[in-house]
Amino acid sequence: MTTALYMHDDCLRHVTPPGHPERVARLEAMARALAAGDFAALDRREAPLAARADLLLCHPEAYIDRVVAAIPDDGWVALDADTHLSPGSYEAALRAVGGNLAAVDAVLAGEISNAFVACRPPGHHAETATAMGFCLFGNVAIGARHAMERHGLGRVAIVDFDVHHGNGTQDLMWSEERALFVSSHQMPLFPGTGDAHETGAHDNVMNIPLAPMTGGAEMRRAYENEVLPALLDYRPELILISAGFDAHAADPLANLNWTEEDFAWLTERLCDVADDTCEGRVVSTLEGGYDLDALAASASAHVDVLIARGAEGSG
Numbered sequence: 375m376t377t378a379l380y381m382h383d384d385c386l387r388h389v390t391p392p393g394h395p396e397r398v399a400r401l402e403a404m405a406r407a408l409a410a411g412d413f414a415a416l417d418r419r420e421a422p423l424a425a426r427a428d429l430l431l432c433h434p435e436a437y438i439d440r441v442v443a444a445i446p447d448d449g450w451v452a453l454d455a456d457t458h459l460s461p462g463s464y465e466a467a468l469r470a471v472g473g474n475l476a477a478v479d480a481v482l483a484g485e486i487s488n489a490f491v492a493c494r495p496p497g498h499h500a501e502t503a504t505a506m507g508f509c510l511f512g513n514v515a516i517g518a519r520h521a522m523e524r525h526g527l528g529r530v531a532i533v534d535f536d537v538h539h540g541n542g543t544q545d546l547m548w549s550e551e552r553a554l555f556v557s558s559h560q561m562p563l564f565p566g567t568g569d570a571h572e573t574g575a576h577d578n579v580m581n582i583p584l585a586p587m588t589g590g591a592e593m594r595r596a597y598e599n600e601v602l603p604a605l606l607d608y609r610p611e612l613i614l615i616s617a618g619f620d621a622h623a624a625d626p627l628a629n630l631n632w633t634e635e636d637f638a639w640l641t642e643r644l645c646d647v648a649d650d651t652c653e654g655r656v657v658s659t660l661e662g663g664y665d666l667d668a669l670a671a672s673a674s675a676h677v678d679v680l681i682a683r684g685a686e687g688s689g
């Protein structure tokens with residue numbers, strides 16, 4: 375079976391002020407990289423628009439109304455020092471959520487082996503009723519809720535390897551008995567949360583803080599010793615990945631020293647767990663990554679593994 379890639383041009387219409395790291399060029403760099411011949415095997419799909427009911431799986435009506443009301447007619451509006459809205463931001467955000475839901479549907483239906491959702495704005499910092507860290511809605515958390523509420527899943531694992539703590543996903547999944555949320559991240563770093571003692575209302579949150587300058591070898595040890603055994607033990611029915619590539623050594627916003635090979639290794643190991651527990655079902659979603667070359671190379675390495683592992687899968 376195949377790997378699907380979900381994108382949409384609407385995600386280029388979420389425009390941030392000049393000099394902002396979370397910019398349109400990120401997605402353009404990614405699209406260029408994934409257009410290469412090596413990626414001919416991808417099943418390319420348009421990310422559909424999510425419905426308001428989908429956002430309501432994780433966010434209250436009043437918060438959604440607040441975001442919609444703040445959308446400017448032109449230029450930008452700042453929701454906080456980092457998080458901006460432009461005229462196209464709401465449609466972009468609906469594509470980012472919708473891409474996740476469509477990918478979950480297609481993987482659970484057995485149409486595809488796995489998927490990568492390359493949309494923006496990212497989502498893992500968006501809390502229940504607070505936009506922050508470039509994020510408006512919890513794209514991956516909403517995908518998880520969708521899998522639980524509409525597909526009846528009882529054990530969804532979310533693995534967030536973005537260099538920043540996934541405080542939003544943690545907030546949205548804190549009391550969710552049907553999810554295990556695992557985040558590895560640099561600490562100290564924005565947003566400041568993600569201490570190992572934050573473990574969720576049902577022991578369903580696992581935080582792996584990594585010291586600045588942590589390289590690939592230490593990352594691999596942390597995953598081998600802590601994360602992978604916990605995931606195997608959990609026996610997820612679906613694995614969702616918050617795939618941020620800002621732990622790369624070249625990233626300007628953080629100080630970890632991972633390489634493209636480290637992202638490939640990590641993707642392989644998560645696919646191993648998925649093969650052992652849930653017939654290889656993986657939906658991966660773009661979060662951060664702000665050096666364009668490192669982002670393109672790391673995402674390519676990640677998607678390369680998804681394609682190879684998807685093709686090996688049965689079906």
Ligand SMILES: [Zn+2]
Pocket residue numbers: 536537538618620661662663
């Ligand atoms: Zn990040």
